[in-house]
Amino acid sequence: MRVTLLGAADDPSCYSRLVNDWVCMDYVSDRQQEIVDATIQHIGITVVSVVLGLAIAFPLALLARRLPKLESAILAITTGIYTVPSLALFPLLVPFTGLSATTVVIGLALYALTILVRSLLEGLRSVPDDVRESATGLGYGRGQLLLKVELPLALPVVMAGLRVATVSTVALTTVGSLVAYGGLGNLIKDGVLTNFRAELFTASVLCVVLAVVLDIVLVLLQRLLTPWTRGVRA
Amino acid sequence: MRVFADMWAYLSDGANWAGSDGIAALLGQQLLLTLTALLMAMVVGLPVALWLGHLGRGGFLAINISNVGRAIPTFALLALLVVAPWPGTGELGPYGRAGLATLIALTLFALPPIITNSYVAMREVAPEVREAARGMGMTGVQQFWRVELPLGLPLVVSGLRLALVQVWATATIAALVAGPGLGQVITDGFFRSNYGKGIAGALVVAAVALVLELVAALVQRAVDPSRRGTPSGGHTDALSVTGATVEQPAESVG
DSSP states (O other): OHHHHHSSTTSOOTTSTTTOOSSOHHHHHHTHHHHHHHHHHHHHHHHHHHHHHHHHHHHHHHHHHHOHHHHHHHHHHHHHHHTSOHHHHHHHHHHHHOSSHHHHHHHHHHHHHHHHHHHHHHHHHTSOHHHHHHHHHTTOOHHHIIIIIIHHHHHHHHHHHHHHHHHHHHHHHGGGGGGTOOTHHHHHHHHHHTTOHHHHHHHHHHHHHHHHHHHHHHHHHHHHHOGGGHHHHO | OHHHHHHHHHHHOGGGTSSTTSHHHHHHHHHHHHHHHHHHHHHHHHHHHHHHHHHTOOHHHHHHHHHHHHHSOHHHHHHHHHHSSSSTTOOOGGGOTTHHHHHHHHHHHHHHHHHHHHHHHHHTSOHHHHHHHHHTTOOHHHIIIIIIHHHHHHHHHHHHHHHHHHHHHHGGGGGGGTOSSTHHHHHHHHHTTOHHHHHHHHHHHHHHHHHHHHHHHHHHHHHOHHHHHOTTOSOOOTTOSSOHHHHHHHHHHO
């Protein structure tokens, strides 16, 4: 396969030690399986972390809204987590969760949580009071008010936070290579250790592409979920 | 917990703090790296962002650079710089092995929050104030120095504060490419299954991050003209890394 690209069969491949090109399609086609596996792991870790972060952030945000005294405490604690560097957080969790994907997922979920709690609170706060009052006047209970009125209206702000959290999580997942579960980060780490430029470059580019693709998916999802904003925003 | 006992033992042993690869030296090295990177980012980013904000041009770029910056993993950037023929892993004075690569990566990492915040700070000056300044006969340059910059300063400083803490925390990643800084303590402890040492390193990094954050918050308070008179006003919590004022304008456009 690579012969067709290079012309002569006895030329060294562009990812051999002698050539060590940055951009090398031969590497991509020859190590396809390895790259696909790493990408799938990367997506898996990212998605599970963000979903877990959202699942924890949601009740926290509701609690913070119900009890204003707790709000500053919750914000302070989640922000405190953010000042712990990712490189430090993973080793911190290893004694409890071992060298597993769980370690990375918990760490990343904690980071996503910080962003998500804030955007959930901000989103819910952005719902106009008169809308809330008219809904109550129409006989909506607390639960119904939240699900049918407040959450849909908060969605644009929440989705903005979700996009930020997702894109940063994609980037942070690479640090998971410390415990061997970093998706594309594993390839980056290997590329540094073995001075393998094609591997390093391909994995880095894929990381950025992945962040952009997930961001676009979330934008499309937001359009789908908030059809009423389409005319105004577009 | 056993690991925490190990951690305490590591931290309380003076020998671990002394020497050329002791905690104190590495802490100093990382502080030096952080401040140099921040200074370089300020020199590059502040004039451009402030002037663009003054002119009201290039907003799309200034706002979206934050989003782009978020998508690029610092680890990948650092790895690329280290493996490339330049800057590579060369020793750079007090900055240690791969010092230049680390400095460049951290500077690029510090740019987005500085640029976005400075731009937004200039744009958020009330149009009436700007018009009044023009009505008084101020030139563009006078407007910039006497009106817009003093009014926008708190937001500019909050961008610097955000960048400072983020750069400090991110500097630890240099250890993944055998670079300088406190990350060495963390990775070293981790790879030798000496988790107490790893956690000790993490604790020192987090503690210094908190101190930097508090110092930056005090500086921010000192330069805020509106808060000087009314200490009770405003909405600071000292821990706010991603303050509402920072995130909101950036997200409402994108």
